Amino acid sequence: MPTERNGAGSRETADLVVAGAGVIGLACAWRAAASGLDTLVLDAGATERASEVAAGMIAPVGEAVWGEEPLLAAAAASAEAWPAFAAELQAAAGCEVPYRRCGALHVGLDRDEAAELRRRRDLHGELGLPATWLRGSECRRLEPGLATAVAGGFDAPGEAEVDPRPLLVALRAAAAAAGARIEEGMAAVRVVVTAGRVAGVELADGRTVDTPRLLAATGARMGGELLPPDVRPPIRPLKGEILRLRAPPGERPCERIVVTERVYVVPRAGGEVVVGASVEERGFDLRVRAGSVHELLREAYRALPDVAELELVECAAGLRPTTPDNAPVIGPTAIDGLLLAGGHHRNGILLAPITAEAIALELAGAQLPEVIEPLRAERFSRPLQEMGA
Amino acid sequence: MPTERNGAGSRETADLVVAGAGVIGLACAWRAAASGLDTLVLDAGATERASEVAAGMIAPVGEAVWGEEPLLAAAAASAEAWPAFAAELQAAAGCEVPYRRCGALHVGLDRDEAAELRRRRDLHGELGLPATWLRGSECRRLEPGLATAVAGGFDAPGEAEVDPRPLLVALRAAAAAAGARIEEGMAAVRVVVTAGRVAGVELADGRTVDTPRLLAATGARMGGELLPPDVRPPIRPLKGEILRLRAPPGERPCERIVVTERVYVVPRAGGEVVVGASVEERGFDLRVRAGSVHELLREAYRALPDVAELELVECAAGLRPTTPDNAPVIGPTAIDGLLLAGGHHRNGILLAPITAEAIALELAGAQLPEVIEPLRAERFSRPLQEMGA
Incomplete structure (x- = not known):
């Protein structure tokens, strides 16, 4: 339920807030909404959205370079998932996904x-x-x-290749069809953490949305002030x-x-x-x-x-x-309810299916896929916490 | 007076219709309106307007090539006229002309x-x-x-140089301030000639404006069907x-x-x-x-x-x-009341002051400036008429 009475004022709520409406944020929001979560997507606008200008190559062989084998395994798995992902998305969105x-x-x-x-x-x-x-x-x-x-x-x-612009249109339509609300022109500015877990999200216009879960998918801005320093990835x-x-x-x-x-x-x-x-x-x-x-x-x-x-x-x-190792950060953080899906470097379109799958599994309380393990969000935040301890 | 009763319907009239709202058309319209003529400018839109993309060089020395000496004399005269033209335009328009x-x-x-x-x-x-x-x-x-x-x-x-975009803004403002009417998004499609002289202009929306004078300043389209074949310049x-x-x-x-x-x-x-x-x-x-x-x-x-x-x-x-000799066509044609100002090749901004001066003199019944004589519109139409005779 989007709004409920709570004492004197009305407060907005969501089961999940997704900050970011690029390909990663929308793919995760689509899966989450389809699983039954009341999902609110905050779309800060297209100006800095890497998905808008990406080439849309789904090319794990081209990405294979020495020293990045963990990334390569995830890339290969996601490339394999792409045809079914595209077909399912096309059916859900009712518009073409030109894969x-x-x-x-x-x-x-x-x-x-x-x-x-x-x-x-x-x-x-x-x-x-x-x-x-x-x-x-x-x-x-x-x-x-x-x-x-x-x-x-x-x-x-x-x-393979897919044009990211119609892909964004399809993801937005599929997320909306699954029940996600998308608020355009609105950025998340700060996650509210209470007793080590997510309690809400402050928006750019001063509102706060009460939510137990935030997925940060804010692309190149994910190293910014939305997240507490301890869990902020080095993006x-x-x-x-x-x-x-x-x-x-x-x-x-x-x-x-x-x-x-x-x-x-x-x-x-x-x-x-x-x-x-x-x-x-x-x-x-x-x-x-x-x-x-x-x-x-x-x-x-x-x-x-x-x-x-x-x-x-x-x-x-x-x-x-x-990120420093060119691989994304995907999954939970030390703060309960705070998930990350970002740092996809040049592979956001390629890795969208497996990223959305991993986040959906995490939201359902299941294990992350094995190929995602080396890409866990916590790999960068742990040393920082130790330093702070 | 823009509209008058004539029998059953209302008919639009003008002392002068200028077809084209590039730098040449607007400069001529400004001068004509300032001289007291009721002037209507038909602005077919910016898409094909060379003035919108021109570099705006006022560079007669750079234009000097062998075999184009007549053009060069006009270019030198117009370059010399530019500082005063810019100052006068700036005062008339109330906005900057960045010459x-x-x-x-x-x-x-x-x-x-x-x-x-x-x-x-x-x-x-x-x-x-x-x-x-x-x-x-x-x-x-x-x-x-x-x-x-x-x-x-x-x-x-x-x-010298002048940015053609603010120049267009200033010319439009000066023409309007002098009383010219500018109809946006409207092309002239055919000049109406009766007994060897201009009687009116048909517009793209089917209207006809009664006018004794048409100045064609339609740039690269001036070789098209607006003008009768005999006076159509080879542009x-x-x-x-x-x-x-x-x-x-x-x-x-x-x-x-x-x-x-x-x-x-x-x-x-x-x-x-x-x-x-x-x-x-x-x-x-x-x-x-x-x-x-x-x-x-x-x-x-x-x-x-x-x-x-x-x-x-x-x-x-x-x-x-x-045009075939890279020089513009400026001045009267064999049809009474039909003037041309076009074919300026790469020199439209440079030649705007002297072109507007020449057209103003022609409209006032005076002699064209001597440097304009070799650029007269009739130099291309005469042989065609002889062929047709």
């Missing part, structure tokens, strides 16, 4: 790049990921638009610039995701072509640097010369919510 | 470019234009942000892409306009930095090509490396209204 298993082709634009790529391919072999090594001419047979400079690469046919904004281009019908520069050492190109069914992304430590800065746009266009053109003929529709910047 | 005589520096980025530039400098000498030759180090002393590759160049201290759209960047206060990449063989960079007082412009024959196509943006950024960066650090605010395309 597409288009595959990805990683290419080296000279012999050095190809040699480096081949070493990464060997890591994939060790990790059991499907990826086939190809000579340059074989790459160009798969993607005739590739530059003749391509010296080799590997094919990862299981990689920082990692700026990325990204371009949206448009190809005329039937004239996409590639059929698969094409990835080089410096750029990726994601073609969508409707003709949109996404080129990303820069990586810059600049704090909460959403300005698009001319130099970044120049480099993205140059590198996309080096790989796929036809990109030059596309229409440039949008240059945007986003803030990847990033 | 700024910042000077321009043309640079060559290697010895070949510098040698070519030196030949152009010699042309300036023949034409009596002020421009001083500088060695590379001297260029960098004037503009320390220039790349070390700069091999030489010339300084043209009289060149085509010449696409140009242009970028708007923003520098933090005090961090402009240059103080003067900087021009290379392939790009120009216009710094404004408020921190805006304009980089232009591509030249493409693509018809009425306002899509921004990724390749054009790439080339503009690359070439601006080659000349002024600090451009990479600026914020990229806008990528836009415009349509230069262009």
